[in-house]
Amino acid sequence: MARAGLTVERIVTAAAEMADEVGLDHLNLSALARRFGVKDASLYSHIRGLADLRTRLCVLAAREMTDRIALAVAGRAGKEALFAFADAYRAYALEHPGRYAAGQLRIDPQLAAASAGHRRSVELTHGMLRAYGLAEPDLTDAGRLLRSTFHGYADLESRAGFSHPRTLDASWHRALEALHILLENWPRQAGPQQPEKETSNP
Amino acid sequence: MARAGLTVERIVTAAAEMADEVGLDHLNLSALARRFGVKDASLYSHIRGLADLRTRLCVLAAREMTDRIALAVAGRAGKEALFAFADAYRAYALEHPGRYAAGQLRIDPQLAAASAGHRRSVELTHGMLRAYGLAEPDLTDAGRLLRSTFHGYADLESRAGFSHPRTLDASWHRALEALHILLENWPRQAGPQQPEKETSNP
DNA sequence: GGTTTGTTCCTAGGACTTCTAGGAATACGG
DNA sequence: CCGTATTCCTAGAAGTCCTAGGAACAAACC
Numbered sequence: 001m002a003r004a005g006l007t008v009e010r011i012v013t014a015a016a017e018m019a020d021e022v023g024l025d026h027l028n029l030s031a032l033a034r035r036f037g038v039k040d041a042s043l044y045s046h047i048r049g050l051a052d053l054r055t056r057l058c059v060l061a062a063r064e065m066t067d068r069i070a071l072a073v074a075g076r077a078g079k080e081a082l083f084a085f086a087d088a089y090r091a092y093a094l095e096h097p098g099r100y101a102a103g104q105l106r107i108d109p110q111l112a113a114a115s116a117g118h119r120r121s122v123e124l125t126h127g128m129l130r131a132y133g134l135a136e137p138d139l140t141d142a143g144r145l146l147r148s149t150f151h152g153y154a155d156l157e158s159r160a161g162f163s164h165p166r167t168l169d170a171s172w173h174r175a176l177e178a179l180h181i182l183l184e185n186w187p188r189q190a191g192p193q194q195p196e197k198e199t200s201n202p
Numbered sequence: 203m204a205r206a207g208l209t210v211e212r213i214v215t216a217a218a219e220m221a222d223e224v225g226l227d228h229l230n231l232s233a234l235a236r237r238f239g240v241k242d243a244s245l246y247s248h249i250r251g252l253a254d255l256r257t258r259l260c261v262l263a264a265r266e267m268t269d270r271i272a273l274a275v276a277g278r279a280g281k282e283a284l285f286a287f288a289d290a291y292r293a294y295a296l297e298h299p300g301r302y303a304a305g306q307l308r309i310d311p312q313l314a315a316a317s318a319g320h321r322r323s324v325e326l327t328h329g330m331l332r333a334y335g336l337a338e339p340d341l342t343d344a345g346r347l348l349r350s351t352f353h354g355y356a357d358l359e360s361r362a363g364f365s366h367p368r369t370l371d372a373s374w375h376r377a378l379e380a381l382h383i384l385l386e387n388w389p390r391q392a393g394p395q396q397p398e399k400e401t402s403n404p
Numbered sequence: 405g406g407t408t409t410g411t412t413c414c415t416a417g418g419a420c421t422t423c424t425a426g427g428a429a430t431a432c433g434g
Numbered sequence: 435c436c437g438t439a440t441t442c443c444t445a446g447a448a449g450t451c452c453t454a455g456g457a458a459c460a461a462a463c464c
Binding site (some may be wrong): 205230231232242243251252294 | 419420421422424429430431
Binding site (some may be wrong): 140 | 229306309339342343344346347349350351352353354355357358361362369372373376377379380381383384387388389
């Protein structure tokens with residue numbers, strides 16, 4: 001009988017597509033194996049199990065997303081960079097809800113440190129904020145605020161099934177407008193606080 | 203043999219505790235039944251199944267959370283109300299991660315309409331924003347921004363396992379400070395847009 | 405060619421899950 | 435005390451993840 005030609009890459013790619021279709025928490029190995037015309041036990045020659053697959057999806061999503069954001073902000077600064085960053089972030093989350101959810105998973109810190117996507121995400125955010133003239137600890141505070149807003153909006157929007165996407169776009173861009181004004185008038189920190197960094201995640 | 207004395211209320215309460223302990227997605231009926239010293243099939247006399255239990259958790263969490271927020275903002279307005287609202291929101295999410303996650307679930311629209319918690323959450327937000335002199339469509343836009351930020355921060359923080367909670371508090375309160383300034387100087391909408399409402403959820 | 409080696413995929417099965425069907429034990433209203 | 439309802443049980447189907455060990459295949463060496 002002809003072999004399916006399984007590979008870690010092919011498996012992870014298929015899993016990413018499947019997660020986008022059915023949702024990350026409905027991703028399971030049996031159905032994934034079925035998609036390849038293969039028994040579920042066969043997948044274990046390539047991946048260690050479901051948990052392993054999910055962490056692989058996490059680093060994949062982080063890389064894809066930061067690549068996309070990096071491309072969007074390239075050559076821009078200030079308000080333009082903010083909008084490009086935010087729109088790329090939201091677009092990825094809406095187009096790939098399963099991957100996006102995977103990207104939010106907490107994985108082994110060592111693995112996160114080795115993941116290019118995870119490392120670059122922090123750099124991208126801080127790079128953008130420096131154009132606003134921010135430095136630590138404002139960099140961290142403003143970065144957390146931005147990341148929270150982006151994540152919150154994308155997360156709420158992606159699972160809501162809102163009835164009027166047009167209106168959501170409007171709210172989104174007004175939120176960005178507001179955030180831009182906020183960053184321009186950011187109330188600088190008086191004393192130098194401990195510049196604590198977050199655990200790396202996109 | 204003595205009966206366990208199961209009730210829908212007791213089951214949902216125990217499920218809420220369990221979800222907070224092990225996480226909403228690790229909540230399962232077998233373990234829950236075990237906690238009552240009962241076989242899993244016995245739970246089906248009270249609830250329709252796991253999906254039913256999760257939606258019940260959703261309305262429970264929505265009610266608890268809005269109760270808490272309502273108590274916090276009672277008699278306050280403007281900045282005080284904003285901070286009270288936000289702190290109550292975040293505190294609930296951190297103290298009850300499982301319930302909070304359940305509260306974010308999308309449930310049947312009819313059920314959501316009948317849920318007191320879901321209805322009140324919109325009223326609370328809008329009431330707070332009206333103190334800033336906002337009206338539609340700014341009310342919706344600002345409301346979505348706030349909710350996104352609160353949810354995003356709470357969601358990221360609750361699953362991160364940050365190493366320095368002290369610093370997280372600082373970032374949080376600086377974010378609130380920034381949001382307050384933002385609301386005070388909110389760039390009013392020129393033309394009246396369609397005042398679209400969100401699907402009701404806390 | 406043949407043989408060896410290593411990978412890929414299989415079958416078989418254990419442990420666990422949700423959920424259904426139907427029967428026994430218990431509590432309660434008459 | 436006794437019928438009735440409810441509560442809880444056993445039994446089992448179907449599905450999940452995962453392990454162990456064997457068979458089919460591809461490539462590499464003699």
